[in-house]
Amino acid sequence: MxxxxKKQMKENREMEMIVQLYHYLEKGSxxxxxxxxxxxxxxxxxxxxxxxINMKMMEM
Known part of the structure; x- marks a missing residue:
């Protein structure tokens, strides 16, 4: 258990950072x-x- x-907490943190990343990209800073x-x-x-992204580019 x-x-x-621990795995769920890590996944949640990654999702939180992804949301923040897109927010920062949208804001520009x-x-x-x-x-x-x-x-x-x-x-x-x-x-x-x-x-x-690099993996997907190599597949093309």
């Missing part, structure tokens, strides 16, 4: 007061999205 909870944890998580999500 503990592992399921990232707040300067972004916490280190949020910054790291956002960087992780951006890296994941970039890998997805």
């Amino acid at each position: 503990n592992e399921k909870l 990232i707040p300067e007061d972004l916490s280190v944890v949020d910054h790291n998580d956002l960087t992780y999500v951006i890296d994941e999205k970039m890998m997805e």
Whole structure:
């Protein structure tokens, strides 16, 4: 049960960061007061999205 909870928490955090990413893209800027944890998580999500894009481009 503990592992399921951790996995769900990680997935929820990733979704939260994806929503924030699109919000920042729409706004055109990232707040300067972004916490280190949020910054790291956002960087992780951006890296994941970039890998997805690269994989799709290679499939073309």
